[in-house]
Amino acid sequence: MVFDDGLGKTYPADAGKSAIWDDLRQFRSYSIRGYMDTMADVAKRIAGDVPVIYTANGLQPIFQASGPVGFDGLVMPGADSVKAVAASAGQTLSLAENSSRKMWLLSHLKPVGAAYDKKQDLFAAMNTAHDLGAKGFFVDDARGTGVDGANLISWLAEYASLSLKDKQFGAYKARAIFYPERTAGASVKKLSNGAWWLPSLTPGTDLYLGTKLAGYAVIDPQTFDITICVWSTKGSQLIHLVAESKLAIMNASGSTTELKPKKGRVEFTVGDDPVFVHGIAPDDFIPVEVVMEAIQELDNEIARGDRKHMDTSDYKSKLKNAQTMVKANQLSLCLNLVHQTTAEINQRLRGLDVMPSLGSDTPSRR
Numbered sequence: 001m002v003f004d005d006g007l008g009k010t011y012p013a014d015a016g017k018s019a020i021w022d023d024l025r026q027f028r029s030y031s032i033r034g035y036m037d038t039m040a041d042v043a044k045r046i047a048g049d050v051p052v053i054y055t056a057n058g059l060q061p062i063f064q065a066s067g068p069v070g071f072d073g074l075v076m077p078g079a080d081s082v083k084a085v086a087a088s089a090g091q092t093l094s095l096a097e098n099s100s101r102k103m104w105l106l107s108h109l110k111p112v113g114a115a116y117d118k119k120q121d122l123f124a125a126m127n128t129a130h131d132l133g134a135k136g137f138f139v140d141d142a143r144g145t146g147v148d149g150a151n152l153i154s155w156l157a158e159y160a161s162l163s164l165k166d167k168q169f170g171a172y173k174a175r176a177i178f179y180p181e182r183t184a185g186a187s188v189k190k191l192s193n194g195a196w197w198l199p200s201l202t203p204g205t206d207l208y209l210g211t212k213l214a215g216y217a218v219i220d221p222q223t224f225d226i227t228i229c230v231w232s233t234k235g236s237q238l239i240h241l242v243a244e245s246k247l248a249i250m251n252a253s254g255s256t257t258e259l260k261p262k263k264g265r266v267e268f269t270v271g272d273d274p275v276f277v278h279g280i281a282p283d284d285f286i287p288v289e290v291v292m293e294a295i296q297e298l299d300n301e302i303a304r305g306d307r308k309h310m311d312t313s314d315y316k317s318k319l320k321n322a323q324t325m326v327k328a329n330q331l332s333l334c335l336n337l338v339h340q341t342t343a344e345i346n347q348r349l350r351g352l353d354v355m356p357s358l359g360s361d362t363p364s365r366r
Contacts, residue, residue, distance in 0.1 A: 029061040036062065037070025051104050059091040059181055061201055065099035073104025076129055078140070080110060085125045089132035090176075090188040090198045096133065097176055098200055107134035119155045126159060132196060133174040177252060177274065180204030185214035185233060191273045193253040207282060210290040212237060213270070217282040228277040228285050236271045240288040241280065242329045248278040264329050286331040294338045295322055301345045308352050315345050 002011045002020065013020055040052035051072035056063040063074055074096055076089040089107065096103035107129035109116070116122040116139075126137055137159075139152055163169045178200035179186045189197050204218040207228070215230035230239075241247070243261045250256040252273045259266040265288070268275070277285070298319055305312045318341045325334035 026061075030066075032062045033064075033066065033070075037065075037067065040071035041069060053104055053106065055108065056092040056095055059094065059199055059201065063092075064095045064201060065101050065103065067100060070101075073106065075138075076105065076107040076132070076134060078108045078110030079125075080116075082121075082124050082128050085109070085128045086132065087188050089129050089134065090196060093133040093174055093176060093196070094178060094198045094200045098178070098202075104135065105133045106136040106138065109137065109139045116152070119151075119158075122152070122155055123159060130169070130172070131174060131190075135170070178202060179229065179274070180216060180218065182206075183214075183216045185231075186216075191252045193251075193273070195252055197252075197274065205282060207285060208290075209287065210293045212293070213239070213287065213290065215285070217285070225278070226281065228280060228282065229274045230270055230277065230285075231272060231274045232270045236269055237289065238267055238269050240265050240267045241277075241285065242288075242331055243280060243284075245279065247280055250276040250278070283332065286335060288326065288331065291326055291331050291335050291338070294335060294342070295319065295326070298322070298338050298342045298345070301342055301349065305345055305349060308349065310345075310348065310352065312345070315341055 002013050003009075004011070015021070036054060043052050044050065053073035053075055054063060054071055055075040055077050057077055065071065074092050076085070076092040079085045079088050085107075092105065096105055107126065109122070109125055109129070116125065122139070126134075129137065137156070139156060175195040176198050177191070177195050178198055180202050181199035183199075183204060184206050186197065186199070188199065191197055202218055204216045207215040207217060207230075209215050209230065212232065212234040213230060214233055215228060218227050218229070219225070220227070242264055243259075243266050244264070246258050246260045247266055248256055248258055249268050252275075257268075259268060298315070302312045302315050302319060305315065318337060322334045322338050322341075325331070325337070
């Protein structure tokens, strides 16, 4: 229920369909970010004209600037391993890159236990943060953890000296490709072209692509253009799509290839790195290989039914129909038929698995 305290009335709300919770979260983020911007502006007017930065604790919309003025940058939160540094720094870089104004990016490393008791460990963490956009570093002197404070100071001085000798250190700009944060199978990682694959607050929809492929679809809120992103979970694969017109295939490096259909299909290779496809709707993005994998699963279940002496004639007929649909490029209809048939035979097989055995030793009833 929704309560209007002004009128003293309540209104029913369907939690499964209503957008009230999304609206509430959006308003909350907008309000908090407004307070953060206001505090930053006041601090710069009263205390001094210096950048005001916040520590970005997670991929939260309050840290993604949306207006022309306000806070000036973000701090990558502390982490005690290179992997954890990459995860937190990746989220922070995503927030900064998708903000409406340029952001300062700093890294805050917190040694825990013996995390940075070796110089090479500290340098590796700082290099990772720099690779993800950090332009400055703070390292806590965590006393009593096995890390000597004097060592940290000397190591930081050495790192600063090495950085000054590298003319590209300050000019370096991290390259990133973004995926919706809840995308199944995606994670922070460095791609083969040197760009980082990072989560973002951009909404998207996961695609069902079987067990060997993964992907999602996003819609540009300004142009309403649809982009399909797909990658392989089982090494390099050649995939085929049904298409009536040419498709644009862009790799992670930004190189685009236009593919014209041949006999109603296009083919291209996908690997570990994401590939971006333009010119096809999410409902039509059904690789032939995904359909064939589903057909193979149905065939396996029919064979299992045969071994249990089940009447599978109807399922075999539907399997034959599905194979005919693939040849006719009716992939959506085929996939629906195969999934429904597989679910039906699975239900019957589960029933047989729990039925008591009626072997030859079982006495008959008259």
